[in-house]
Amino acid sequence: MSNERMNNVIILHLLLLFVLTIVSQASHAHYSLGKEKVTHFHFFFRERPSGDHPTTVLVAKPKDTIMNASNPLPFGAVYVLDVPLTEGLDPNSKVVGQAQGLAVSVGQDKLMVAFMVDCGFTSGEFNGSSISAFSRNPILETNHREIAIVGGRGKFRMARGFAELHTVTATANVVVVEYNVTIFHYE
Template identity: 35%
Template structure:
């Protein structure tokens, strides 16, 4: 009988210890949201104020249909309207590269960094294939920060205008994401707004107090109970 009780107490100890360890990982990541964004991406490759600059050009770039091996670093304006003078809401920062020898297909690797309203300071991470010659393209959204924490979704890109002489282009983006966002967003710092997933000292103590109780119970049962 005593051996059965000892075996049972060991299992109880293990359960309490596992519960305590799992309890330490509890944190708030905010509520699930769905967001649709519409804005315009200005790819300026010409002139003294270019925001898209070639940093790598392969030896075969000019001999392939897709200009294979060109890498362009960007800090492109994102605006509310198609005109470059319309309200600036953010920047597209990262790079695109020509990744196909047969057609003009870009590898897009960049962040959409927002500077306006509840999205101020937040980002969406874009990664995927952009068939630039197609009128409409779909690109993956693979992550986000701040208001768009844990974002997943897709972006639909449509070429609004392209200047064959300068190479400058305006692309309209419709972005659809599911993400964890703050319950009430701050315009100055949405990532740190109440409910955004940053745990305050009070909420940390709320989490850790039952963990300490479980650890104490496990200690008394396992080490002082024999």
């Protein structure tokens, strides 16, 4: 066998060994995460955009933009949020967590936000865990819209899934959005 051919055989064997090592490690990583599980849960996002203690605050807006009731989210506006999550619709229902993140107005022709938020749970079965959403949120579609769940922590490590949103109340003082969440994660 020529030296060139021998080198090619060695290279092929090394590539095969490399591929088998990667596949073996990926397979082992899958099993070390545990069994994949589907979880469904429900909560309410209770936003206060105005008043003494707003939960959503404008932190940046486009130059020379006029903010008013007819244009509350002009293209390019950036809001930071820290919104309580409650287990029920009643304003006095138990707080089960906080949604913290950003909402950026990204629609030039239609009101649309890019929504980047981590929902951290502070009580109940999911205490200490969180889910993370990063998605378009067509907020004027009040009856039904969907956002992507792209990650999580704690019990929701490696989460992926979706949340179906329904706006229950939308006034200048309060916005309440119902979340029905379906996620795939590892136990």
